[in-house]
Amino acid sequence: AQKVTQAQTEISVVEKEDVTLDCVYETRDTTYYLFWYKQPPSGELVFLIRRNSFDEQNEISGRYSWNFQKSTSSFNFTITASQVVDSAVYFCALSEAGATGANSKLTFGKGITLSVRP
């Protein structure tokens, strides 16, 4: 069965600090997809990134970067020079392709609440 672990529950930083959110996953599939979502206080989930299991390249998007390491089953997310607007709950999620390739459910971690103080 697939599983996502976000061991950190709450993180508090001062603005402009860098912060890394950890994500460890478990899956028996060789083809799978990893996601990060942001949930601001409004409640809607905002898509940040999708990564398939065959692409271990790290990715950078502005102040955001992601480090995918299959050897340690981790997909960590770093925010550089954090801002107050980054305050939110962040979820890591996993989707398996399955034998039939049919649409597969997303399994979420429990989320990390990030607070960025001015």
Add this chain to the structure above:
Amino acid sequence: DGGITQSPKYLFRKEGQNVTLSCEQNLNHDAMYWYRQDPGQGLRLIYYSQIVNDFQKGDIAEGYSVSREKKESFPLTVTSAQKNPTAFYLCASSTTVGYGYTFGSGTRLTVV
């Protein structure tokens, strides 16, 4: 614009009453999902449907029911058998596996 519409945004019901949450998508997605969110619990899957007239139980299906009579619609009924229904409910849809999931804005259900 394409997307998922959940209604209502806030819902209050008396204990023991069934209540139905609406989820409509115009993205032509085959699969649809219902998740429940409780503080500190993340999002847990209630039911999902990969095709019209078919659906499967997720991790916490007890006390809930769904239907998928149309591709665009996947309503969730919270029955009186659900022991702790107060939560935030999110609906999602997807097309090709792993390509992406679109989420609605959620319904916050409070049972008093």
